[in-house]
Amino acid sequence: MSADHRVKIVNLLARQQPADIVGLPESQWVDFKSAGPKGPYDLSLEAKKYELAKDVAAFANAGGGLLVCGFKATRRSTDLHEAVVRPMPFAKRLINTERYKGIINEYVRPLIDVEFHWYDDPAQPELGYLVIDVQALPESGRWALVTKTLSDKEGLVKGGIAVPIRHGDQTEYLPPDEVYRLLNSGLRGEPSLEVDLAVASGSAVGMEIVEETIDALVRKRRRELLACLPAEERASRRHGDDFGLLGSKGRAAEELARLGALPASLPEILSRDLRSPQQYREEVDEYLVRCRPGILPVLAQAVALQRTPLTLQVVNNSEAMLHQVEVIMAVEGGYHVIVDAPASAPDLGRLPWPEPPIPYGEKNPLATSVFPGQLPAPGGYRPGRWPSPAPVLPTWVDSEDGLVITFPPVDVRARATVHLPPITLYSPRGSEAAASCRWTATCTNLSGREKKVLGIPVEQLQVTIPAGPEDVEPVVE
Template sequence: MTAESRDRIIALLARQQPKAILGTPEAEWVDFKTAGPNGPYDLGTDKGKFELAKDVAAFANTRGGLIVCGFRAKRRPTDLHEAAQKEIPFAKRLVNTDTYKEVITEYVRPLIDVSFLWFEDASDPDLGYFVIEVQALPESKRWALVVKTLSEDGRLVKGGVAVPRRHSDKTPYLTADEVYQAVNAGLRGEPEMAVDLAVATGSVSDVEVTDSVVDRLLEDRRRELLASLPRRKAEESPRRQREGLALSGSEKQFLHEVQRLRDLHDLVPTMMSRDSRTPQQYRAEVDAYLEKCGRQLPSMLRRTWAQQGAPLVLRLANRSDVMLYQVEVIATVSPEYTAVLWFPPPGAASDPAKLPWPEPPAPYGSKSLVASLYAQPKLSWGPAIAAAAVGQRSAPKRPLIRQSEDRLVIKFPPVDLRAHARAALDPVLVYGDGSSAEDSVAVHWTATCTNLKGRQQEILHIPVHPLSVTLSPDADVPEPESE
């Protein structure tokens, strides 16, 4: 399950677009239910109470998920799992959230973090969809138990427990052997990993870039590149005839030869310095370059402006009484955000006016015969020596960032933590495109270590800091301004 999968279902229902959910298969993180005459769960019966407790405990024992009520799920012959086939909204009066809370509190141990959401249907405000959002239990607190079992005649039986878990689109139970192993490990007093993840400094930046900013920067860049074109020379006024005596024919021919040699002398430097491109060809190169920049400029601006603030630094805390070795944290964020490694900007590189523009075309006049004669050859052995020098020392480990269409994953290098100690993880830059209207972003994180079994899963909400890139009226470079 991914954070964006759950967020997408909730967002579509909030925008009253239930049809967009059709075709979503049931999985480890989602289950679809229709509502009967007494609602999705008939809590007036023992069977209905057990089904609610079982489903909630199963999601809590896995990775959390959604119970989406108001959809019929069916498996077609070509599908592997059942999928939402039809939306069937129902009346809100069929759902009493207080009763749902009482049943979960009475029949599930330990207490589970559960949220109840209601979304109205666009065609009829009296009808809607009911969503039960279940958060995963941390590894240190598993397993969630249903403290009563269901007999064959549909009655709750005291004295028994059931341990359900979500597996694909099914809900199996822990076997007797698995329950024994879990109880036996607990009785032996094996230590459990218990860590916390919090924001030490920084935030997620949400950088808005308007079209006017992009257009003005591209125009400034165009003027800068076209400045290398030669200016038109003013026409020379014709030479005035000198006053004096008329010249003989041989003298006129001599002066003609002198003038021809002078013109040739002036023509040679011009030919040597003339660019192999015409001004029209250079303008075409500039246009193609600016078109490429127009596609990359918004992302360049967002990254540059995100670097002006403090990077996001997460703090990991060991709450257990034992030392934890090689604690590895993996954070998953919605794909609408981007993350890059953060390095302290050295000196002038921190100037917000210096954008990382792509390599521009060679200036007009640089591709001439004179320039080719004075061009210095590149040394082929330089990069090899540099690579060998770097290979002599091991590079420090940095966070591994993977961006895909459905998620952003940040894998931090493992750290050792003494009992009740804290450590700051490596700083990263996380930023969005300015389209988010939320005050915080949910980060689903998982922690593991090498000396204890199991893993811990939690959700961390990180504040979002909005930024808007604007241009000052008397400058050619933009300046970041906080909204």
């Protein structure tokens, strides 16, 4: 589940649609809590006090998150994560937010920014759901500690500390060796890595390209290729679809007529195209069938390159100079990236089609029509427009597991900001209002690793072919 689902869950509760939350999984940012007779956290029990403090600290140590109370979640044998199976609304009188705040302030250090929101159930207004919104601690304030530990008898032990952290849909604890290292670093006064990643300009691009647009581009390309036929031969004979078909009897008659008209001179024979117009049309149709699967990704590339590229910036919040800060970003939601855009945006009406069949009238028995029928793959723009030496560009891996982008390392002065190389981030299948990106940052002169989540705004586009002349370019709305 992406960070955007936090907003989705809150919106569903605000619109009184709790049933639509059934099926949503727990994640890095969301934990569902069922409610007992005394509410989701029975503060008369020491173990429940610890659970509340532990859950809040775990989200604060990760990227923040929501504790959504009033839903039963379980993991079936076929599921990877626990998911909501039913709503369990409870009475509002069971919630005492002041006591909740008191427990959190007593048991967690440093103080955590927590907000409480109540949402009524549509069928039972006296019942509802509680959302505890936990904000992430800044890197300079980490780590959040629970100042007591839980004994085997579910009692609280004074003097112990625990450092919980949300990992996936589970809460884990910082290992003792890591706690020891952090304590030693603090005693030695070693500065910590304190960086943020933010959007400096531009946005990601999400677009919707309907099949009718692809059909229109194929028809346009077909008309262009058939323009070399004699005027009386350009009209295709149709048989159930857009491609011209000719029966075997008709083809045999046409071939006999052509053979009867062949000149006797061999040099003249070799200089003429021995294909019939119908054979050329079939070559064109075969070519377009092969090309069609590649039209969507190439058109999406061309549309994305019309927009302002996305530029991210690294923000150094510390007093130390950071050397060779490397940012690695994992993007969810079926996105692709172009790291080296051409000098000018491609013409939407002139896509880079593969080599077509040899035009009618230019083929002789010694010539062959070889055409790959495959358009360039996403990310294929490498125009070499940069002066020498070429800049260091981001690298990426685009697989079924998602898109991972590695930016070249940069130096960042204390309390300064450095822009990363611009990229074009786009989704050819549409997307939500924001792209969720998990990123990590490291540097060479400080230990530690920054891990956070960034929401990148998405510009939503629709690509269509307007009604009217058939040779117009696609329109982006």
